[in-house]
Amino acid sequence: MIRKFLFLVGLILVSCSSDDTGEVPDGDTPEQTGLTEFQLEFIEEYHYVTFNLSPTSFGGNLNEKWSEEVKIFLDGGADASYQESVENQISTLNDYMTDGTTLEVVNALSEANVHLYLGPAVDIENLWPDMFSFLSQGSFQGYALYSSSSSNINFGRIWVNNDGMPIFTHELGHVLGFGHASDARCGQNSSFMCSSLSNGFSTFDTGMIKTLYHPDITVGKTFQQLRPVIEELLLSESIAL
Numbered sequence: 001m002i003r004k005f006l007f008l009v010g011l012i013l014v015s016c017s018s019d020d021t022g023e024v025p026d027g028d029t030p031e032q033t034g035l036t037e038f039q040l041e042f043i044e045e046y047h048y049v050t051f052n053l054s055p056t057s058f059g060g061n062l063n064e065k066w067s068e069e070v071k072i073f074l075d076g077g078a079d080a081s082y083q084e085s086v087e088n089q090i091s092t093l094n095d096y097m098t099d100g101t102t103l104e105v106v107n108a109l110s111e112a113n114v115h116l117y118l119g120p121a122v123d124i125e126n127l128w129p130d131m132f133s134f135l136s137q138g139s140f141q142g143y144a145l146y147s148s149s150s151s152n153i154n155f156g157r158i159w160v161n162n163d164g165m166p167i168f169t170h171e172l173g174h175v176l177g178f179g180h181a182s183d184a185r186c187g188q189n190s191s192f193m194c195s196s197l198s199n200g201f202s203t204f205d206t207g208m209i210k211t212l213y214h215p216d217i218t219v220g221k222t223f224q225q226l227r228p229v230i231e232e233l234l235l236s237e238s239i240a241l
């Protein structure tokens, strides 16, 4: 079995230097598609985030997501209070997973397919030397790596250096298949996938999670293959923004 590892950059404390200002899709106007400008902007951002077009995120060329229950083990300095915060946050996320994929915290590493470690970076030098080697390339609060098989994400590792929910949610977002948001979506009403962390989810964030984890969105597809499916989800208001 070939298992590819996909590397996703965690939080970089310097601002992103992306000069991608977001192109207007060719030939897609409200008149041609029946979609609103807002919905067309959403599709553009969905492409940017889920196909990892940001220069600071790395992932597959084809659509990827989980097709099994996401079971997270909390390691390191994670205590009962941290677990409660995580469970609250994933409860919110579970409401957005429209294909029945669920997330839960499990009490044993052997049951988990996502391993989270909370603690200072030096703690993962021996645990995850590959991840540790990336941490020297910037100033990070967290980092996530995941692997997939045939575009199905099946294993993730998350390191966070603090017990805040913004960094947890951002790194979990990477493991769920989301890259960094475009600069246009970072500022006011920021996306949870901005390198500068945000609290909560923007309208586009909830729409993107509901879309990626919608049963009509299948893995291993190009954006061009998915675009008509996403347009139909919006036109039918299966995905409401």
Ligand SMILES: [Zn+2]
Pocket: 008, 009, 010, 011, 012, 170, 174, 180, 194, 195
């Ligand atoms: Zn990140």
